[in-house]
Amino acid sequence: MKRSLADRIEQYIKVLIERSEAKQIEIQRAELAETFSCVPSQVTYVIATRFQEKYGYLTESRRGGKGFVRITRFSISSDICTILDGDRLFDLINELMEKKMLDSKEGNMLKHIVLSVGNDLTDNERKHLYNSVARALSEYLNLN
Amino acid sequence: MKRSLADRIEQYIKVLIERSEAKQIEIQRAELAETFSCVPSQVTYVIATRFQEKYGYLTESRRGGKGFVRITRFSISSDICTILDGDRLFDLINELMEKKMLDSKEGNMLKHIVLSVGNDLTDNERKHLYNSVARALSEYLNLN
DNA sequence: CTCCTGTTTGACTTTATTTGACTATCTGTA
């Protein structure tokens, strides 16, 4: 898969987080931009789009001298139980497959079943189903 | 038998999928259109008509820079589904595991998710859910 | 020939990414 600059920066940050002890990193926006030879606001863009709370990340920052951006990953499932639309269940499954917590056979089977079962439901029912599946899946994988 | 453009594009995509390791490909719509010297929406048409879920394919996509269309084949072919008794879903899963059509990891995950999702449903809803899952599963595994 | 169905095309829409000019907020020092 051809990756965009944003994808690569996202990946880079995720690796740093996973390697860190406390699942938390502090970066300097300008420095990271330098690493990827891009404008600093590109980094802001990546953080704003990929490290949102709904994906299980918390971000804090400080401007000025000795400024930083801190990104913390918290348990994915803690907020899964709230409002989950279809797209995000699939994002979750994809992410779990990337992280090898689900292999592709399991992931694809799940996608198929969920799609198929959701097919003859109303929008609300489907949303509820997706929520339940996400919750059950995170339970099963012990993400809590 | 003269084949239409749509037929040729379909064939081309299917060959790519079958050749791929994970029975999954990512293409760029515009690039494929270029290959066949046609408008990009022709590719959309092919995907929309030939790679539907009912034919055993799952499609996902992303717009914008470095966008793509991902197509995954999850079963060889599936059509009519038998009506399975929902109450016997668990028997079915066990049987499939014994026959090695599902490995134990998949089977157990499925049981866990189905149980969990079914938990806050009424008896009738749960029965319906079990039926749908059984149908989706047999579709997926191409049992019919 | 006429109708119907499926195909082909292209104008328009939506979404995602990249870039840069401008703004806001810290820290440290005179």
Add this chain to the structure above:
DNA sequence: TACAGATAGTCAAATAAAGTCAAACAGGAG
């Protein structure tokens, strides 16, 4: 305290895909 310098944030324009939709077209069945 005021100012300078160092950071990060905001926002909108430019660009790069993919999706939608309806009109035009093609080729069989009757």
